[in-house]
Amino acid sequence: MAQQLAIIVLVDIGNALEENTLEGNVYLFDNMKLHGSDGQGTGDLVTAIHGAYWRDGSQATEQVLNWLPYSLGSIPPTVPRGYESDRSLQSDTEALAELDALTAKPDGGDSTADLAQIRQAVGIRLSTTRSTTGRLSGQKIIGLTGEVVADPSQGAYSYPAPVITDIYGQAVDEKIMYPAEYGSPDLVTDGWYWSATVDSSRPGTYSYSMRIQLHRLVQRGSEMLWEPVNMTCESALRVTTEPKFNGFTGAGLGLLPIEPASPGAFEPQPQGSFQSQQFGPQEPTV
Numbered sequence: 001m002a003q004q005l006a007i008i009v010l011v012d013i014g015n016a017l018e019e020n021t022l023e024g025n026v027y028l029f030d031n032m033k034l035h036g037s038d039g040q041g042t043g044d045l046v047t048a049i050h051g052a053y054w055r056d057g058s059q060a061t062e063q064v065l066n067w068l069p070y071s072l073g074s075i076p077p078t079v080p081r082g083y084e085s086d087r088s089l090q091s092d093t094e095a096l097a098e099l100d101a102l103t104a105k106p107d108g109g110d111s112t113a114d115l116a117q118i119r120q121a122v123g124i125r126l127s128t129t130r131s132t133t134g135r136l137s138g139q140k141i142i143g144l145t146g147e148v149v150a151d152p153s154q155g156a157y158s159y160p161a162p163v164i165t166d167i168y169g170q171a172v173d174e175k176i177m178y179p180a181e182y183g184s185p186d187l188v189t190d191g192w193y194w195s196a197t198v199d200s201s202r203p204g205t206y207s208y209s210m211r212i213q214l215h216r217l218v219q220r221g222s223e224m225l226w227e228p229v230n231m232t233c234e235s236a237l238r239v240t241t242e243p244k245f246n247g248f249t250g251a252g253l254g255l256l257p258i259e260p261a262s263p264g265a266f267e268p269q270p271q272g273s274f275q276s277q278q279f280g281p282q283e284p285t286v
Contacts, residue, residue: 162212
């Protein structure tokens with residue numbers, strides 16, 4: 001069975017958009033650190049791919065890579081998928097309650113201050129565009145603490161998760177790996193993720209590139225929307241091969257060695273002992 005390897009692509013979206021580059025703003029991790037991966041936690045990760053072969057030289061196993069993109073400094077991906085929608089609806093409910101309280105005041109109260117508070121509760125609903133369909137359209141701007149943001153210029157807000165849109169480069173061109181985008185019930189990645197099968201029979205170091213789409217919050221007239229921004233980052237695979245060996249003995253494949261039994265190990269046990277009751281033959285009693 002192929003071994004599953006995970007590569008985490010952690011992006012500092014705020015800095016990447018400000019500097020217009022992923023260089024120095026992406027952090028890559030995988031689960032092969034103890035097997036030779038280099039550059040963990042940096043943008044220069046080289047993922048170790050251990051191939052193996054049988055005695056006749058044929059390939060023994062293959063590797064499968066899975067890329068998982070995440071955003072640094074945004075709402076954690078562990079919250080429910082509909083969190084943004086729930087917070088948007090809750091803010092509308094709160095604003096309606098405050099509006100009812102305002103209209104119920106006999107003297108009208110301080111309308112200016114009350115309306116400002118209501119606007120704060122309502123927040124800003126993003127416009128729907130062709131490029132921001134799905135979760136990014138019609139939602140409100142959410143802060144890092146989960147509250148609706150009424151004025152993005154006055155504080156930090158949560159960015160949408162980065163999206164990998166393509167994987168290409170030397171490793172793909174030379175048919176070392178075969179990447180593709182797959183659908184799954186995984187709600188963290190919106191039901192889509194990138195995976196690749198790696199030919200682990202060809203040792204060497206091979207580079208590849210990822211095209212990653214971020215989203216910048218922009219204002220056009222009276223509308224606010226997420227504008228897609230495409231960037232790229234580099235990574236690499238290091239494929240090594242070694243003969244398949246026995247994990248217990250460290251030697252080649254074959255029968256496990258059996259040490260000779262100690263003297264008396266198979267002698268009859270006294271009647272009533274644990275060994276005779278559980279495993280040894282029982283003599284009939286009269």
